[in-house]
Amino acid sequence: xxxxxxxxxxxxxxxxxxxxxxxxxxxxxxxxxxxxxxxxxxxxxxxxxxxxxxxxxxxxxxxxxxxxxxxxxxxxxxxxxxxxxxxxxxxxxxxxxxxxxxxxxxxxxxxxxxxxxxxxxxxxxxxxxxxxxxxxxxxxxxxxxxxxxxxxxxxxxxxxxxxxxxxxxxxxxxxxxxxxxxxxxxxxxxxxxxxxxxxxxxxxxxxxxxxxxxxxxxxxxxxxxxxxxxxxxxxxxxxxxxxxxxxxxxxxxxxxxxxxxxxxxxxxxxxxxxxxxxxxxxxxxxxxxxxxxxxxxxxxxxxxxxxxxxxxxxxxxxxxxxxxxxxxxxxxxxxxxxxxxxxxxxxxxxxxxxxxxxxxxxxxxxxxxxxxxxxxxxxxxxxxxxxxxxxxxxxxxxxxxxxxxxxxxxxxxxxxxxxxxxxxxxxxxxxxxxxxxxxxxxxxxxxxxxxxxxxxxxxxxxxxxxxxxxxxxxxxxxxxxxxxxxxxxxxxxxxxxxx
Ligand SMILES: [Zn+2]
Numbered sequence: 067x068x069x070x071x072x073x074x075x076x077x078x079x080x081x082x083x084x085x086x087x088x089x090x091x092x093x094x095x096x097x098x099x100x101x102x103x104x105x106x107x108x109x110x111x112x113x114x115x116x117x118x119x120x121x122x123x124x125x126x127x128x129x130x131x132x133x134x135x136x137x138x139x140x141x142x143x144x145x146x147x148x149x150x151x152x153x154x155x156x157x158x159x160x161x162x163x164x165x166x167x168x169x170x171x172x173x174x175x176x177x178x179x180x181x182x183x184x185x186x187x188x189x190x191x192x193x194x195x196x197x198x199x200x201x202x203x204x205x206x207x208x209x210x211x212x213x214x215x216x217x218x219x220x221x222x223x224x225x226x227x228x229x230x231x232x233x234x235x236x237x238x239x240x241x242x243x244x245x246x247x248x249x250x251x252x253x254x255x256x257x258x259x260x261x262x263x264x265x266x267x268x269x270x271x272x273x274x275x276x277x278x279x280x281x282x283x284x285x286x287x288x289x290x291x292x293x294x295x296x297x298x299x300x301x302x303x304x305x306x307x308x309x310x311x312x313x314x315x316x317x318x319x320x321x322x323x324x325x326x327x328x329x330x331x332x333x334x335x336x337x338x339x340x341x342x343x344x345x346x347x348x349x350x351x352x353x354x355x356x357x358x359x360x361x362x363x364x365x366x367x368x369x370x371x372x373x374x375x376x377x378x379x380x381x382x383x384x385x386x387x388x389x390x391x392x393x394x395x396x397x398x399x400x401x402x403x404x405x406x407x408x409x410x411x412x413x414x415x416x417x418x419x420x421x422x423x424x425x426x427x428x429x430x431x432x433x434x435x436x437x438x439x440x441x442x443x444x445x446x447x448x449x450x451x452x453x454x455x456x457x458x459x460x461x462x463x464x465x466x467x468x469x470x471x472x473x474x475x476x477x478x479x480x481x482x483x484x485x486x487x488x489x490x491x492x493x494x495x496x497x498x499x500x501x502x503x504x505x506x507x508x509x510x511x512x513x514x515x516x517x518x519x520x521x522x523x524x525x526x527x528x529x530x531x532x533x534x535x536x537x538x539x540x541x542x543x544x545x546x547x548x549x550x551x552x553x554x555x556x557x558x559x560x561x562x563x564x565x
Contacts (some may be wrong), residue, residue, distance in 0.1 A: 095110050243273075428538050490522050
C-alpha cells in the first residue's frame with residue numbers, strides 16, 4: 067500500500083516537473099554557485115557514525131580562540147600562495163562543529179586549569195585548580211582528598227586502553243596536568259612551589275607515579291626542571307627546581323621508563339610499546355615552532371605517539387596540546403601565535419591521515435580565547451600579519467595602499483584589546499599618554515613585531531568568548547549547537563562506552 071502511494075507521489079511530482087520546469091538561474095554556471103551546490107551534496111551525504119570509538123585523540127590549542135583561528139587560516143593559506151580566505155584547515159574539513167561556553171564556576175574569563183578539568187573530567191570547577199571540584203579552597207592541599215575527580219585518562223586506563231599526553235608547554239602545565247594530577251593550585255609543578263607541609267605530591271611527582279604504575283604510557287613535552295633537583299643540571303645546562311633532592315629522571319630510568327631529551331634520543335625511542343615513554347625536551351616550555359632547533363615538532367610527537375599507542379589492540383586516549391599559541395597571544399606577538407597554530411593544524415592533518423574515522427574519534431578545540439581581534443575593510447590578499455589594505459572605488463583590492471585610521475596612520479589587520487603593545491604608553495612622569503607609532507609594512511611583518519593594542523597590560527588577557535569544537539569519527543555528530551565545555555568529556559565517554 068505505502069509502495070503504491072510513493073509511486074503515485076513520484077508520478078505526480080514528475081508530471082508537475084514537466085509542466086512547471088524549475089527556472090534556470092542566471093548564476094547556475096558561476097563557479098561559486100557550483101561550489102555551493104557541491105558543498106550541499108557533501109552535507110546531504112553525511113551519515114552519523116554510531117560505532118564504538120576504539121581510540122580518541124583530543125587536540126587542544128591553548129588560547130586558540132575564534133579570531134586566532136581565523137587569522138591562522140588566512141596565514142596558512144597565504145603561505146601556500148593564495149589569498150588565504152578560501153583556504154581550509156585540516157580541522158575545518160571535519161564534518162561536525164559546536165561552540166563551547168568556557169566560563170568556570172568562579173570566573174567569567176577562564177584559565178587553562180579550570181577549563182581542562184571541564185573537558186577532561188566532565189564538570190566545571192574553579193580557575194587554577196587541577197583534578198578537583200569547586201568545593202576545594204584554592205591552594206589548600208588538605209582539601210584535595212575530598213574534592214578529587216577522575217579524568218577521561220582514568221576511564222581509558224580502566225578500559226585497558228593506553229594513555230598518552232603531548233604538550234609544547236611544560237608537561238606539568240595546566241592542560242596536560244589536569245589529565246593525571248590532582249592539585250590545589252596549578253602552580254604546584256614541583257615540591258618547592260608547594261606550601262610547606264602540603265600532603266599531596268607535587269604535579270611532576272604525580273606524573274612519575276602515574277607512569278610507574280602503568281596508568282600513563284607516554285608523556286612528551288617540556289618542563290624537565292620540575293623533575294630534577296637544584297643540585298643537578300639538565301642536559302642543556304639549566305638547573306633543576308626540586309628541593310627534595312629527588313632526581314626523577316633517574317627514578318624513571320630505574321623504573322624501566324624510556325627517556326628522551328633531544329631529537330637524537332627521541333629518534334632512538336623504542337616504539338613497540340615495550341616500555342613507557344617520557345620525553346622532556348626543554349627545561350621549561352618547548353620552543354615556539356618558529357624558534358625550534360633540537361626539539362621534535364608537534365607533528366613528529368603526534369606521529370610518534372600514534373605509532374606507539376596503536377600497539378594496544380584495545381585502543382588509546384591521546385591528548386595533544388599546542389601550549390604556546392596562548393603564550394604568543396599574551397605577548398601580543400601574533401606571528402608566533404599563527405606559526406604555532408599552523409603547526410598544530412599540521413599535527414591534526416597527520417593524525418587524520420594515520421587513523422581510521424570508523425574507529426577513532428578526533429576532537430579539535432581550544433580551552434579559552436584571547437582578546438585578539440581583526441580590524442576591517444581590508445581588501446582580499448591583505449597580508450594577515452601586515453597592514454590592512456584598501457579596496458578601491460571600482461571594487462579591486464589595492465595591496466599597495468593601506469587603509470588609514472582617523473589619526474591618518476595605517477593599521478594592521480590583527481590587533482588586541484589589551485597587552486604590552488598598548489598605544490597608551492607610560493611617560494617619564496608616570497602618567498599614561500596615547501599616541502600611536504606609525505606602523506610600516508616591513509616593521510609589522512617582522513616575526514618579533516608586537517601588535518598594537520588598546521589598553522596597557524604587561525600580559526594580554528584571556529577572553530571568555532565561545533570556542534569552536536571540530537570533530538570527526540564515532541559520535542562526532544553529538545558536537546552540534548552551543549554546548550558547555552564540560553560536555554566534551556561526556557561525548558568522549560559515550561563514544562568509548564557505546565555498544
Ligand atoms: Zn594563558
